[in-house]
Amino acid sequence: MFLINGAWQDSLPANDRAIQFGDGCFTTARIREGRVQLLDAHLARLRLACERLFIPFDAWSTLETEMVELANRQVNGVLKVIISRGGGGRGYSPAGCLAPTRLLSISPPPAHYSAWREQGITLTLSPVRLGRNPQLAGIKHLNRLEQVLIRSHLEQSDADEALVLDSEGWVTECCAANLFWRQRNQVFTPRLDQAGVNGLMRQHILSCLQQSEWQVHEVNATAAALEEAEEVLICNALMPLVPVNALDGKRWTARELYHFLAPHCE
Known part of the structure; x- marks a missing residue:
């Protein structure tokens, strides 16, 4: 009901x-x-x-x-x-x-989020790309067919979540989560002024990082940028924060940023 x-x-x-x-x-x-x-x-x-x-x-x-x-x-x-x-x-x-x-x-x-937080997850690159539209970018409107298609492709793989690009090839988000990655003390997250959802946990994490010693950047980046990352995380209001172990063969084991943010994301 x-x-x-x-x-x-x-x-x-x-x-x-x-x-x-x-x-x-x-x-x-x-x-x-x-x-x-x-x-x-x-x-x-x-x-x-x-x-x-x-x-x-x-x-x-x-x-x-x-x-x-x-x-x-x-x-x-x-x-x-x-x-x-x-x-x-x-x-x-x-x-x-x-x-x-x-x-x-x-x-x-969701029962699986607890295990995800403890064990980490695997990503795969989605073949479905998000359309760019600044009027709709950032908000959570009811037109979710892109996410339905992303999820459909994801369920044909062994991965837990999908890395999603926009129509120009920029890393944007996951199927149902936002994305952060770290190189040394530099933390990156995709710009969302053309596509994607500006999640509340993403906003909360940005606020935490801006008040810390971490240097945070909202960027346009290709999937190749994650090859240089030392650590990758995803987040949403329900997870709320999950470490990423691998993306199509690339693996990460560092948890430095995760352990800093996790107490702020309970």
């Missing part, structure tokens, strides 16, 4: 634009000990996405209350929040769509 506009139900109207066009945004939050981790950041992410997509959502206080109340029902788990533009007509025009839909759900935590 889902909490849809304050009522528990399991369906949306067929004319909801989330179904018709993927016209909306979402965030996925970690519930820990009955509390939404990074609650303010998740709400800020949704606000930014609604502004970018011109969705006239204004029930922020109600949404926050619902997020907190649902988290209280789940000691540890996942809270997903979707905001769609709501019901509309047949065409693309959003005219007259003045009642956005809010949809919340809770689920158990």
